[in-house]
Amino acid sequence: xxxxxxxxxxxxxxxxxxxxxxxxxxxxxxxxxxxxxxxxxxxxxxxxxxxxxxxxxxxxxxxxxxxxxxxxxxxxxxxxxxxxxxxxxxxxxxxxxxxxxxxxxxxxxxxxxxxxxxxxxxxxxxxxxxxxxxxxxxxxxxxxxxxxxxxxxxxxxxxxxxxxxxxxxxxxxxxxxxxxxxxxxxxxxxxxxxxxxxxxxxxxxxxxxxxxxxxxxxxxxxxxxxxxxxxxxxxxxxxxxxxxxxxxxxxxxxxxxxxxxxxxxxxxxxxxxxxxxxxxxxxxxxxxxxxxxxxxxxxxxxxxxxxxxxxxxxxxxxxxxxxxxxxxxxxxxxxxxxxxxxxxxxxxxxxxxxxxxxxxxxxxxxxxxxxxxxxxxxxxxxxxxxxxxxxxxxxxxxxxxxxxxxxxxxxxxxxxxxxxxxxxxxxxxxxxxxxxxxxxxxxxxxxxxxxxxxxxxxxxxxxxxxxxxxxxxxxxxxxxxxxxxxxxxxxxxxxxxxxxxxxxxxxxxxxxxxxxxx
Amino acid sequence: xxxxxxxxxxxxxxxxxxxxxxxxxxxxxxxxxxxxxxxxxxxxxxxxxxxxxxxxxxxxxxxxxxxxxxxxxxxxxxxxxxxxxxxxxxxxxxxxxxxxxxxxxxxxxxxxxxxxxxxxxxxxxxxxxxxxxxxxxxxxxxxxxxxxxxxxxxxxxxxxxxxxxxxxxxxxxxxxxxxxxxxxxxxxxxxxxxxxxxxxxxxxxxxxxxxxxxxxxxxxxxxxxxxxxxxxxxxxxxxxxxxxxxxxxxxxxxxxxxxxxxxxxxxxxxxxxxxxxx
Numbered sequence: 166x167x168x169x170x171x172x173x174x175x176x177x178x179x180x181x182x183x184x185x186x187x188x189x190x191x192x193x194x195x196x197x198x199x200x201x202x203x204x205x206x207x208x209x210x211x212x213x214x215x216x217x218x219x220x221x222x223x224x225x226x227x228x229x230x231x232x233x234x235x236x237x238x239x240x241x242x243x244x245x246x247x248x249x250x251x252x253x254x255x256x257x258x259x260x261x262x263x264x265x266x267x268x269x270x271x272x273x274x275x276x277x278x279x280x281x282x283x284x285x286x287x288x289x290x291x292x293x294x295x296x297x298x299x300x301x302x303x304x305x306x307x308x309x310x311x312x313x314x315x316x317x318x319x320x321x322x323x324x325x326x327x328x329x330x331x332x333x334x335x336x337x338x339x340x341x342x343x344x345x346x347x348x349x350x351x352x353x354x355x356x357x358x359x360x361x362x363x364x365x366x367x368x369x370x371x372x373x374x375x376x377x378x379x380x381x382x383x384x385x386x387x388x389x390x391x392x393x394x395x396x397x398x399x400x401x402x403x404x405x406x407x408x409x410x411x412x413x414x415x416x417x418x419x420x421x422x423x424x425x426x427x428x429x430x431x432x433x434x435x436x437x438x439x440x441x442x443x444x445x446x447x448x449x450x451x452x453x454x455x456x457x458x459x460x461x462x463x464x465x466x467x468x469x470x471x472x473x474x475x476x477x478x479x480x481x482x483x484x485x486x487x488x489x490x491x492x493x494x495x496x497x498x499x500x501x502x503x504x505x506x507x508x509x510x511x512x513x514x515x516x517x518x519x520x521x522x523x524x525x526x527x528x529x530x531x532x533x534x535x536x537x538x539x540x541x542x543x544x545x546x547x548x549x550x551x552x553x554x555x556x557x558x559x560x561x562x563x564x565x566x567x568x569x570x571x572x573x574x575x576x577x578x579x580x581x582x583x584x585x586x587x588x589x590x591x592x593x594x595x596x597x598x599x600x601x602x603x604x605x606x607x608x609x610x611x612x613x614x615x616x617x618x619x620x621x622x623x624x625x626x627x628x629x630x631x632x633x634x635x636x637x638x639x640x641x642x643x644x645x646x647x648x649x650x651x652x653x654x655x656x657x658x659x660x661x662x663x664x665x666x667x668x669x670x671x672x673x674x675x676x677x678x679x680x681x682x683x
Numbered sequence: 684x685x686x687x688x689x690x691x692x693x694x695x696x697x698x699x700x701x702x703x704x705x706x707x708x709x710x711x712x713x714x715x716x717x718x719x720x721x722x723x724x725x726x727x728x729x730x731x732x733x734x735x736x737x738x739x740x741x742x743x744x745x746x747x748x749x750x751x752x753x754x755x756x757x758x759x760x761x762x763x764x765x766x767x768x769x770x771x772x773x774x775x776x777x778x779x780x781x782x783x784x785x786x787x788x789x790x791x792x793x794x795x796x797x798x799x800x801x802x803x804x805x806x807x808x809x810x811x812x813x814x815x816x817x818x819x820x821x822x823x824x825x826x827x828x829x830x831x832x833x834x835x836x837x838x839x840x841x842x843x844x845x846x847x848x849x850x851x852x853x854x855x856x857x858x859x860x861x862x863x864x865x866x867x868x869x870x871x872x873x874x875x876x877x878x879x880x881x882x883x884x885x886x887x888x889x890x891x892x893x894x895x896x897x898x899x900x901x902x903x904x905x906x907x908x909x910x911x912x913x914x915x916x917x918x919x920x921x922x923x924x925x926x927x928x929x930x931x932x933x934x935x936x937x938x939x940x941x942x943x944x945x946x947x948x949x950x951x952x953x954x955x956x957x958x959x960x961x
Contacts, residue, residue: 373709378713378740382830383826383827384827385828403894403895405864405866406831406857409830429832435835436866438866442865442869445900488940488941542933543939
């Protein structure tokens, strides 16, 4: 049994985000605190989950001691963590857990169980960082309306995922309209997502409505009292020293959360300096970055003109692409917009050049094939997919929806599901009616054209290497990156396939690519 | 009337965008909504102040200042008006009038940390680094949850005055409060090197290395510090350790541009140091 181990970061804060001044005046009541009449008014909800720890939080109607009981089965909730200081905002860090293991839990005071100890109160710890195993991520943005639209998006996802469950979820900001107050969080987050909050860890970012539109860089917003975020690298990323921006690892995915609302967005600011080092430090295969203001959007907000959007694009995308980011997620525009595989586009929409779109296709396995990147860990400038997911509650409206970087732009309610599986990411935009309106895949595999040369006769010669056995690949050529012609198709029985294009002599310049056939 | 004014004013006081925001879309709706409320409650100074800040965010200086004036007229004791007024004038590039607004506010509320920070940044724009430093220090004394940037910005003001020791001490204050985070320690390393305090710089590098799973970039930084300290043998050993660490990690874990640049830099340093007589 663990002794008293309250989570230190938030216990000192009041219910409404303002710190209590009279902490020193708390009297030690221990077990003498009367628990009768105490009820849970918020939660429980899970925070800062790692492969060995998790933070369990809840709110009670009256001050009481805190106890979390955990166990691998309902019959053995014998891992007990207590905080004997009476309080209404309870925050317990449970330590000593096993990686990738299902646990059941209950919450309460030292004298009574207030909730849990049943099938509905459970979680699975994160795998050891770096482990390749299937990971499901639910992504929602601009959802905090508390209305039927938000519920429809939630329910559509619940139907979609069924018994598969959710490993973690990302909140892209504007989590509670209109001003991000504690009461609005209750209505738009805790009353809506109670089931998911107690079984999967939510990782939020700060939107403009979460700060009541303030850009003051401080922790006075209710958001910071509600969430427990890893400012000290507690979940695998590098310590940022701020809950405004942080990173964490889950399996073989490195997640980076930035603050586009209040933090310094300069390239020499603390957030940018931390980001560069954090990217260098990661050992994971996948990198997902997210914040509120989209670098590319022509929805209800325009990334060509609005300051936060422009600065995040100009100042942070180069850092992220240097670090090999794979997916960038944002909200703010109340739309769903999803890009091609992009690289190096840091200007306004009018400056998008053909060479910045590394793959002009859909990224859909059953159409033109997935977007391909080199196998293994992050590789710089191999392209990333940018998605605006800002319609998970707010009614989509406005905007020309014509950003040229986008493969698809929709004014539709919905949420995004990311399924990572070793070297593959499959993403689906789930509408509020359950319809999968967009999907794409990113696959990291070693398909490479090597030893390229031009023979004396002018023929282009190369070798297609590391081709997965049994897979069909087509080599295509183009003179303008737009029209591609098929030159050869190969079903590899080995990992090497020589290729010669004798017609190359007839073109001043010819570009080649390999496309995996479904 | 005073109590409901105060809550609105408190909300308004949070508004402090650092740059003019072209937030088309919902800012228009918010201005319209605030205008409707003003029509219902024309005597509410807090609403005028709220709209002033919205106009400011939208880059409408004159309307923002007009609403500030109305709010002030409705409640002459409403000192928070000067915060929005000051921000509006800063955004408009009118720094001296902005300073006067912040001066008035801080004379009335010396512990208003957001106003302190705003005036510190204003002083920085005016190249009045000592005054900026003073405001940063005063603000940091009252900010409940300081952020890394607060300490960095103060250190920049101190460095601009060549107050190197104070700058390092200020960053260390941040490290004590926030932990040995890279954004503060890296800045401190630069300052230590500038002062020739190589041992202190090495200690900081080692602290950062200890908290990082991947050591190569910190080992390379160690080599850099030792090279600057005139210790080529030790520097070469550190660079070699960095290279070994880099090359021992799987090849598919070192293909980002920054790691490629790091490897290139390490190899160049080793070659450079080979030419230094032992």
